Amino acid sequence: MVAGLIPFLAGCTDGPLSALAPAGEAASEIAWITWVMMIGTLVLMAIMSALGLYAVYGRTRGRGGPSSRAIIGWGGVMIPALVLVLLLVYGVRTGDSMLPVGEEPMEIRVTGHQWWWQFEYPGADGETFYTANELHLPVGRPVDIRVESADVIHSFWVPVLGGKVDAIPGRSNQIRLRPDRVGPYRGQCAEFCGTQHAHMGFHVEVHEEPDFEDFVEHMTGLDRTEAGPESGRQAFETHCATCHSRTTYVDGTGPNLASLAERPYLGAGTLQHTEQALRLWIGRHQQIKPGNHMPDHGDLDEETVEALARYLEAR
Numbered sequence: 001m002v003a004g005l006i007p008f009l010a011g012c013t014d015g016p017l018s019a020l021a022p023a024g025e026a027a028s029e030i031a032w033i034t035w036v037m038m039i040g041t042l043v044l045m046a047i048m049s050a051l052g053l054y055a056v057y058g059r060t061r062g063r064g065g066p067s068s069r070a071i072i073g074w075g076g077v078m079i080p081a082l083v084l085v086l087l088l089v090y091g092v093r094t095g096d097s098m099l100p101v102g103e104e105p106m107e108i109r110v111t112g113h114q115w116w117w118q119f120e121y122p123g124a125d126g127e128t129f130y131t132a133n134e135l136h137l138p139v140g141r142p143v144d145i146r147v148e149s150a151d152v153i154h155s156f157w158v159p160v161l162g163g164k165v166d167a168i169p170g171r172s173n174q175i176r177l178r179p180d181r182v183g184p185y186r187g188q189c190a191e192f193c194g195t196q197h198a199h200m201g202f203h204v205e206v207h208e209e210p211d212f213e214d215f216v217e218h219m220t221g222l223d224r225t226e227a228g229p230e231s232g233r234q235a236f237e238t239h240c241a242t243c244h245s246r247t248t249y250v251d252g253t254g255p256n257l258a259s260l261a262e263r264p265y266l267g268a269g270t271l272q273h274t275e276q277a278l279r280l281w282i283g284r285h286q287q288i289k290p291g292n293h294m295p296d297h298g299d300l301d302e303e304t305v306e307a308l309a310r311y312l313e314a315r
């Protein structure tokens, strides 16, 4: 039986979305609970199977064995109660240690939209700045994530860093994350929220402290409205600026595009970001991510798409 589990586990214990390869404090606690429960269950199952086999095939004894009262009292009440109480204490303690209480760390606000994520940070100058579909965190420092929704229920989940938190319209939920390993990871919406729910991922980058400071410095007040070709800027003003912004000071009904040039994915993890992919997205995103809430721009001529792409790639 255990041998049968091995190929299954080999596929899950690694990779950017694995809760069994934790890279943060809360995720480690969750991984521990998983292992304790799984191994405990296997041990109990082995004991119960052995007892079951013994009951069927064992030698019948005359007098002298434990009375049926004792068997029921211990096997049916005392031992299960003991196991459950131990698990309860362990579970409650672990749950408690993940609550955002005590110190007051930096807070990042996350808003789930059909089907993308907005992140709002405290900037270096006290103002906030916005970015989309990419979450940047410092290593070794707790960060409180405040999870909200702009439309339906979503769920914020970075399996390597911690548990899921629902994004519920009109409510503000919180989770504390403390990454302990630098790296690129991945987050995913974990509550079905419509047709493109599966394409509602986000990139997670855990930085060393100085690199994180650089990121905040870079994003604070980043304004690329004037970067890139003038024709691109004009097309953007005409077709795109009602929903998208090229400065990090302004949020929008579409993802913030000020730092799009540095973003590794397009369409909330749908496409790897390359220059080619960006042109494809602008002209044909309704074929790539059908039903997404950006209006179809299939009627734009090639030249305009080109200008828009160059404008959005400008740094």
Ligand code: HEC
Pocket: 114, 115, 116, 132, 133, 196, 236, 239, 240, 241, 242, 243, 244, 253, 254, 255, 260, 263, 265, 266, 267, 268, 269, 281, 282, 289, 292, 293, 294, 295, 297, 308
């Ligand atoms: C009515 C609002 C609206 C307009 C107008 C609009 N968009 Fe969007 N855009 C969105 C929404 C919503 C998304 C998120 C789609 C998704 O991933 O589900 C999006 C996503 C994007 C993305 C992907 C961003 C990322 O981080 O993945 C790019 C690039 C983009 N739009 C470019 C443009 C360009 C260029 C134009 C103008 C030609 C434009 N958009 C016009 C709403 C809009």
Ligand SMILES: [Cu+2]
Pocket: 154, 155, 189, 190, 191, 192, 193, 194, 197, 198, 200
């Ligand atoms: Cu979802």
